[in-house]
Amino acid sequence: MKGMWKIARWELMRNLTNKQFIIGLFITPLIMALFAGVPLLLDRLNHPALSTYYVIDELGALQHLQAIVPDNITLEPYANPSAAADKVKETDASGYFVLSQDFPVTGQIDVVYNDRSMETMNALRGALTALLQQLRLASSQISPEQVAFVTAPAQVKEIAIEEELEPQAMHMAVSGVFTILVFFLIFTSGTMLMQSALQEKRDRMAEVILSSVSPRELMQGKILGHFLLGLIQLGFWIALGLPIARYFWDFSVMEALQAVNLPVILFFGLGGYLLFSALFVGLGATMEDLQSASNSQGLVLMLPMLAFLFLGPTFTNPDGTVAVFASIFPFTSPAIMMLRTGLTRVPLWQTLSSAGLLLVTALVLMGLAAKIFRVGMLMYGKNASLKEVARWLSYKDN
Numbered sequence: 001m002k003g004m005w006k007i008a009r010w011e012l013m014r015n016l017t018n019k020q021f022i023i024g025l026f027i028t029p030l031i032m033a034l035f036a037g038v039p040l041l042l043d044r045l046n047h048p049a050l051s052t053y054y055v056i057d058e059l060g061a062l063q064h065l066q067a068i069v070p071d072n073i074t075l076e077p078y079a080n081p082s083a084a085a086d087k088v089k090e091t092d093a094s095g096y097f098v099l100s101q102d103f104p105v106t107g108q109i110d111v112v113y114n115d116r117s118m119e120t121m122n123a124l125r126g127a128l129t130a131l132l133q134q135l136r137l138a139s140s141q142i143s144p145e146q147v148a149f150v151t152a153p154a155q156v157k158e159i160a161i162e163e164e165l166e167p168q169a170m171h172m173a174v175s176g177v178f179t180i181l182v183f184f185l186i187f188t189s190g191t192m193l194m195q196s197a198l199q200e201k202r203d204r205m206a207e208v209i210l211s212s213v214s215p216r217e218l219m220q221g222k223i224l225g226h227f228l229l230g231l232i233q234l235g236f237w238i239a240l241g242l243p244i245a246r247y248f249w250d251f252s253v254m255e256a257l258q259a260v261n262l263p264v265i266l267f268f269g270l271g272g273y274l275l276f277s278a279l280f281v282g283l284g285a286t287m288e289d290l291q292s293a294s295n296s297q298g299l300v301l302m303l304p305m306l307a308f309l310f311l312g313p314t315f316t317n318p319d320g321t322v323a324v325f326a327s328i329f330p331f332t333s334p335a336i337m338m339l340r341t342g343l344t345r346v347p348l349w350q351t352l353s354s355a356g357l358l359l360v361t362a363l364v365l366m367g368l369a370a371k372i373f374r375v376g377m378l379m380y381g382k383n384a385s386l387k388e389v390a391r392w393l394s395y396k397d398n
Contacts, residue, residue, distance in 0.1 A: 004220045005224075007225060010221075012228050012229055051072060051115075051117065052075075052076060052091070053094055054095075057099045059099045065128070089114065092114070095111055095114050104136055111124065181269075182334060185230040186277070186334075189273070189277065190279075190304075192229070193277055193280050193281050193284070196226070218373070223281060265341065267355060268334045271334060271359060272335070278362065278365040279369065281369055282369030282373055286389060303331055306331050307334070310323065318343040327350060328350065330357050371393050372393065
């Protein structure tokens with residue numbers, strides 16, 4: 001146990017004094033902010049292009065159509081259908097179309113375009129559809145008010161029998177944020193953990209370290225050290241993000257923490273980290289380098305991504321069979337269970353079953369990873385095959 005804490009302290013201090021880690025600590029939230037903010041900024045700056053269409057109006061409905069189309073579309077009357085194409089080319093307009101006499105009956109219209117914008121074309125299609133409906137209503141002597149009354153949807157208000165059954169925006173937001181943070185902790189710390197094992201194996205440092213501590217203490221110390229390192233990262237980013245969230249969205253931290261089942265979230269977050277970190281550190285001991293990793297080793301790296309396959313069904317039906325299975329299956333339960341707690345009231349038996357299975361799986365994988373780590377850290381020159389890994393697992397502990 002003493003050796004484990006020494007290794008954890010060494011891993012922690014080695015990274016905290018690393019310039020690349022310090023730079024990444026500040027750059028990562030900036031990159032995340034850019035990915036979140038730039039699309040919003042681009043959407044605001046992306047004003048629709050101004051478009052002009054010439055209309056040969058045989059129905060006398062151009063005035064009605066002009067009142068329907070968006071402001072970025074200008075409709076100009078034109079009387080000569082045969083010369084409309086030349087007029088469009090001459091003025092560099094967007095196109096022309098004919099409001100023919102049979103349009104209210106057939107509903108068909110040809111829009112001849114000079115430049116094609118999907119956004120403009122969709123807006124024009126919507127305006128022509130609205131005009132067609134008005135023309136057909138007028139010919140049927142049915143008022144728009146009558147049509148709106150008959151086709152109005154039912155206004156259904158959802159009221160939960162018990163207040164805790166009603167999903168709150170705060171519950172869902174906090175559960176979603178915790179899910180993202182745990183995933184980020186798993187990927188960042190897990191990847192750094194695997195690279196640390198690879199580096200020590202490549203530099204032959206493992207031989208020196210294992211002369212002072214046992215392989216199990218070395219592995220557990222690495223897991224603990226990188227877990228603490230990940231918590232420091234998350235704590236720093238949360239400290240930066242909370243003032244921003246409070247300023248822009250009036251976000252109350254205490255109210256948010258009271259709105260969720262914090263013990264469940266912390267348990268599944270820690271359990272998920274222990275499970276995947278055991279996989280990553282054991283995987284790092286079987287490889288010579290990342291570039292020469294085999295397909296089977298690469299698949300292990302993708303295991304945390306399994307939860308993303310179940311996000312859609314969980315959001316749409318949090319009490320469905322798929323969501324329940326994903327919240328109990330140990331390789332997806334850390335993310336899905338945290339998410340479900342914000343969407344619905346999870347039965348106690350499902351929470352206990354999921355927690356027990358996750359804990360047992362994490363402990364079993366840590367035991368297996370320790371066996372792989374013990375042999376793999378002293379093997380050089382090649383990646384371990386599945387047959388070799390299976391043989392290592394059959395070795396008895398001294």
